[in-house]
Amino acid sequence: MATARRRSPGLRKAFPYLLLAPAMLYLLAITLYPGLFAIYQSLFVVKFVNWTWTGLGNYRLILQDREFWAALGNTAIIGGISLALQTLIALTLAYFAYRDPLIRGWRIVFLMPMLFMPSAVAFIWKLAFNDGRVISDLLMGLGLVEGNVDWIGSIWLARLTLIVADVWQWTPFLFIIFVAGLQGQDQEIEEAARLDGASWPKIFWNISLPMLRPIMVVAVTLRGIDITTMFTNVFVMTQGAPGGATETMSYFIYRQGFRAFNFGYASAASVLMLILTIVIAQTVVKRAFRSGKS
Amino acid sequence: MASIRLQNIAKRYGAFVGVQNMSLDIADEEFLVLLGPSGCGKTTTMRMIAGLEDPSDGQIIIGGEVVNDIDARDRDVAMVFQGYALYPNMSVYENIRFPLRMRGIPGAEHDARIRQAAEMVELGSFLDRKPGALSGGQRQRAALARAVVRQPQVFLMDEPLSNLDAKLRQSMRVQIKHMQRQLKVTTVYVTHDQIEAMTLADRIVIMNRGAIQQVGTPDQIYSDPANSFVAGFIGSPPMNLIEGSARDGRFLAPGVSVPCPGTVTGKVTLGVRPEDCRVAGEHVQGQVYGVEPTGDVTYLTVLAGAKKIEVKAARDYRAEIDTAVGITFDPARLYFFGEDGQRIREGA
Amino acid sequence: MAARRKSRGESRVLRYLVLGSWALVCLLPILWFLSIGFRPRTEVITPRPIYWPTFSLDAWNLLVSDWPIALYLRNSVLAVTGSVIIDLILAIPAAYALARYDFRGREDIGFYILSTRMMAPAIVAVPIFFLFRQMGLLDTIWALMLIYAAINLSLVTWIIRSYMLDIPKELEDAARTDGASDLRILWEIIIPACRPGIITAAVIAAIFAINEFLFTLLIASTANAYTMSVALANFTGGSDGIIYNAIALVSFLAFVPILILVILVQKHLSRGLTMGAVKG
Numbered sequence: 001m002a003t004a005r006r007r008s009p010g011l012r013k014a015f016p017y018l019l020l021a022p023a024m025l026y027l028l029a030i031t032l033y034p035g036l037f038a039i040y041q042s043l044f045v046v047k048f049v050n051w052t053w054t055g056l057g058n059y060r061l062i063l064q065d066r067e068f069w070a071a072l073g074n075t076a077i078i079g080g081i082s083l084a085l086q087t088l089i090a091l092t093l094a095y096f097a098y099r100d101p102l103i104r105g106w107r108i109v110f111l112m113p114m115l116f117m118p119s120a121v122a123f124i125w126k127l128a129f130n131d132g133r134v135i136s137d138l139l140m141g142l143g144l145v146e147g148n149v150d151w152i153g154s155i156w157l158a159r160l161t162l163i164v165a166d167v168w169q170w171t172p173f174l175f176i177i178f179v180a181g182l183q184g185q186d187q188e189i190e191e192a193a194r195l196d197g198a199s200w201p202k203i204f205w206n207i208s209l210p211m212l213r214p215i216m217v218v219a220v221t222l223r224g225i226d227i228t229t230m231f232t233n234v235f236v237m238t239q240g241a242p243g244g245a246t247e248t249m250s251y252f253i254y255r256q257g258f259r260a261f262n263f264g265y266a267s268a269a270s271v272l273m274l275i276l277t278i279v280i281a282q283t284v285v286k287r288a289f290r291s292g293k294s
Numbered sequence: 295m296a297s298i299r300l301q302n303i304a305k306r307y308g309a310f311v312g313v314q315n316m317s318l319d320i321a322d323e324e325f326l327v328l329l330g331p332s333g334c335g336k337t338t339t340m341r342m343i344a345g346l347e348d349p350s351d352g353q354i355i356i357g358g359e360v361v362n363d364i365d366a367r368d369r370d371v372a373m374v375f376q377g378y379a380l381y382p383n384m385s386v387y388e389n390i391r392f393p394l395r396m397r398g399i400p401g402a403e404h405d406a407r408i409r410q411a412a413e414m415v416e417l418g419s420f421l422d423r424k425p426g427a428l429s430g431g432q433r434q435r436a437a438l439a440r441a442v443v444r445q446p447q448v449f450l451m452d453e454p455l456s457n458l459d460a461k462l463r464q465s466m467r468v469q470i471k472h473m474q475r476q477l478k479v480t481t482v483y484v485t486h487d488q489i490e491a492m493t494l495a496d497r498i499v500i501m502n503r504g505a506i507q508q509v510g511t512p513d514q515i516y517s518d519p520a521n522s523f524v525a526g527f528i529g530s531p532p533m534n535l536i537e538g539s540a541r542d543g544r545f546l547a548p549g550v551s552v553p554c555p556g557t558v559t560g561k562v563t564l565g566v567r568p569e570d571c572r573v574a575g576e577h578v579q580g581q582v583y584g585v586e587p588t589g590d591v592t593y594l595t596v597l598a599g600a601k602k603i604e605v606k607a608a609r610d611y612r613a614e615i616d617t618a619v620g621i622t623f624d625p626a627r628l629y630f631f632g633e634d635g636q637r638i639r640e641g642a
Numbered sequence: 643m644a645a646r647r648k649s650r651g652e653s654r655v656l657r658y659l660v661l662g663s664w665a666l667v668c669l670l671p672i673l674w675f676l677s678i679g680f681r682p683r684t685e686v687i688t689p690r691p692i693y694w695p696t697f698s699l700d701a702w703n704l705l706v707s708d709w710p711i712a713l714y715l716r717n718s719v720l721a722v723t724g725s726v727i728i729d730l731i732l733a734i735p736a737a738y739a740l741a742r743y744d745f746r747g748r749e750d751i752g753f754y755i756l757s758t759r760m761m762a763p764a765i766v767a768v769p770i771f772f773l774f775r776q777m778g779l780l781d782t783i784w785a786l787m788l789i790y791a792a793i794n795l796s797l798v799t800w801i802i803r804s805y806m807l808d809i810p811k812e813l814e815d816a817a818r819t820d821g822a823s824d825l826r827i828l829w830e831i832i833i834p835a836c837r838p839g840i841i842t843a844a845v846i847a848a849i850f851a852i853n854e855f856l857f858t859l860l861i862a863s864t865a866n867a868y869t870m871s872v873a874l875a876n877f878t879g880g881s882d883g884i885i886y887n888a889i890a891l892v893s894f895l896a897f898v899p900i901l902i903l904v905i906l907v908q909k910h911l912s913r914g915l916t917m918g919a920v921k922g
Binding site: 019020024026027031041092100113115128137176181184215232254257270273278280 | 656657660661664665667668669671672674675678686687690691731732733735736738739740743745748751753754755756757758759760761762763764765766767768769770771772773788791792795796799824849852853855856859860870871872874875884886889890892893896897900901904905908911912913915916919920921
């Protein structure tokens with residue numbers, strides 16, 4: 001062993017950091033730099049190439065801006081209702097489907113809405129609700145309404161269209177995860193409960209569902225995070241109408257930045273949204289992923 | 295070919311001590327077995343020799359050279375793992391070739407050495423298969439071939455037979471011992487199975503809770519145990535350990551009265567192997583608890599007081615449960631252990 | 643007590659009623675939209691919706707002649723493939739470090755990487771726009787590639803990490819005693835052993851990249867960089883309004899490859915989507 005390498009403890013210790021370095025640098029470049037830039041830019045009023053210092057002026061304006069708070073509220077309302085709905089539906093479907101012999105078929109069919117590009121889905125429902133009036137037609141046929149429904153005309157109708165589009169497309173996401181979670185549960189426990197005389201709904205409610213909880217938390221958290229970034233549907237279907245009732249945070253930032261060209265203002269909004277994201281990540285996500293994985 | 299010396303080795307994990315202060319000399323070409331229950335530190339010790347773990351204290355010397363700072367890659371030690379650890383994406387041929395490539399051995403030599411190693415373990419016709427397509431025994435032999443092909447200084451084997459069924463285990467035992475003699479390589483073998491230890495080892499190191507209990511040849515371990523742990527660990531069925539007290543040359547326990555050397559006094563434990571017991575006699579008075587005929591021998595369990603004593607009886611011995619029975623011990627084969635578990639030996 | 647008839651699961655009627663209804667909810671809009679793609683423009687938007695349209699390849703002809711659909715397709719493919727390759731190169735070593743090595747800050751670094759998945763695109767939209775404009779990368783496929791890679795990096799890293807954790811440690815010990823260096827172990831042993839994970843990560847990243855809308859919208863302004871996702875929003879013929887039948891057709895063009903990719907990894911889907919948290 002005369003030619004054996006004496007390992008240097010330094011290199012040994014540094015190795016994992018070296019492995020991580022390229023990825024970390026890349027991520028930092030894409031988060032740190034833009035983050036700092038956004039903070040910087042938010043301190044200015046930007047009109048084309050003119051940057052005028054305004055300190056915390058943008059922030060003062062934003063926090064008084066009715067539209068900002070509306071966007072925040074819309075995101076919460078539309079996102080919250082949507083998330084609750086798709087969780088409920090996915091859970092129900094999973095309950096019925098996970099033991100069914102046809103589960104493979106169900107899975108493929110239920111998965112399909114998720115496989116369309118989000119922009120495509122937005123157009124599907126834009127056509128169905130607004131431009132093509134199919135939904136109105138069906139409702140008329142059922143005798144529920146008379147005449148055409150103006151889906152963008154009323155606040156809650158417009159929100160409804162967004163909710164429908166999101167639920168239709170993303171329920172499968174929760175569905176497959178729930179099914180996977182349920183299928184992974186120990187069948188013997190369920191059989192023991194059956195022998196003890198419990199009915200299927202009782203078994204599900206008292207045994208399967210509690211066991212599914214950690215998985216549910218992870219899945220719903222992930223989907224919840226994504227919902228708060230809702231943009232595409234708003235862009236295609238409503239553009240925030242009527243009167244900003246369907247404008248989400250992402251659309252607000254987009255509009256301020258790329259329609260009104262108030263870049264400083266948009267940056268301030270971005271910074272605020274970033275702070276919100278960090279807070280949510282630290283509290284909710286950390287806990288969700290702690291419980292969801294080892 | 296190399297000797298191994300462990301000098302005051304210790305391994306700690308935080309507050310937990312995996313291996314206590316341990317020193318051991320392993321001779322060149324020796325087949326040494328580390329034997330003990332799970333958690334006793336035998337695998338940890340072997341991994342320190344391999345370089346997969348660093349000792350908290352002490353030095354590891356292989357072939358006269360201190361290897362503490364030398365990476366596992368370069369220690370010229372080959373290891374057979376309990377789960378075989380064959381590379382799943384490579385064929386058996388490539389698996390065996392891997393160490394040759396890593397060591398920079400010239401490509402021209404590869405084929406001959408691989409086939410030679412495969413022949414030695416009788417795996418010649420399976421070289422093209424992937425590990426997934428092999429049976430447990432074949433995988434085991436493939437792992438052996440991979441270790442052998444390198445012609446290393448030291449073989450390390452971590453319970454290589456524990457995942458095999460009994461019959462396969464027996465034939466592999468013979469094969470491993472034969473191979474080791476042929477190749478003349480220093481071998482350290484870890485197991486919890488005392489039969490493997492007895493049949494394979496030149497010397498056995500019995501460990502418990504991170505400390506060496508005794509080092510010796512299989513004969514020595516068997517007939518001259520250093521403490522009650524060793525005595526109770528080796529032997530199947532295990533040695534009877536009867537707690538009692540001795541005074542004036544007599545050992546007494548419920549149902550038991552046995553003459554003992556004068557040097558033995560106070561609270562002691564009497565040890566006697568089932569095969570050194572004979573039915574009928576005065577040393578033990580008790581009742582038959584169980585009779586287990588096995589064909590070539592019958593195991594009799596006697597209840598004396600609260601203690602069950604195993605006796606190896608003649609193959610045609612039969613008795614009804616709860617009948618009274620006596621046992622005689624072979625006086626030349628009695629072992630006495632003090633309160634601390636250590637063996638009380640007659641004065642030299 | 644009246645004995646109940648044996649069945650696994652409650653009444654089949656209820657079950658198929660519920661599942662069947664949702665299946666219709668899923669399929670009907672899809673089928674209807676498909677029909678939109680194959681009808682003449684005049685039958686798309688009408689005072690009362692037409693449910694039995696006449697078959698027409700209008701949309702197809704339109705796509706082939708007026709719109710550089712092949713170009714959009716190419717852009718999508720290039721940007722997506724490129725970004726996935728970048729991701730794999732960066733993520734595999736990172737995943738290995740997180741999975742196998744014990745070092746200070748591992749949890750924090752891991753969490754940081756995880757948190758980038760949580761970031762809304764809108765947050766960095768404006769700065770990224772300025773950055774790329776400054777670098778002259780606006781309206782290029784390179785910009786898209788870099789963005790998609792950044793968005794998916796954490797996902798890919800965590801998925802692969804999850805699969806690496808499953809590899810028995812013994813394998814690495816064996817390779818080390820055989821004389822392999824750490825990099826060798828990674829390349830020859832680890833990567834082949836977690837191939838399903840790598841494929842799953844790549845597929846999911848590809849799908850998310852194909853779907854990406856916000857950044858692509860901001861960065862791409864001409865056919866140079868339009869991808870399928872954003873091209874849809876451009877099928878507005880000015881005074882003609884939105885050309886829905888073309889949109890429908892393109893949607894299905896994108897749908898098919900995605901469907902194929904998903905079928906490929908469907909066994910690993912729940913594990914991939916939750917970045918390893920839920921093992922299907």
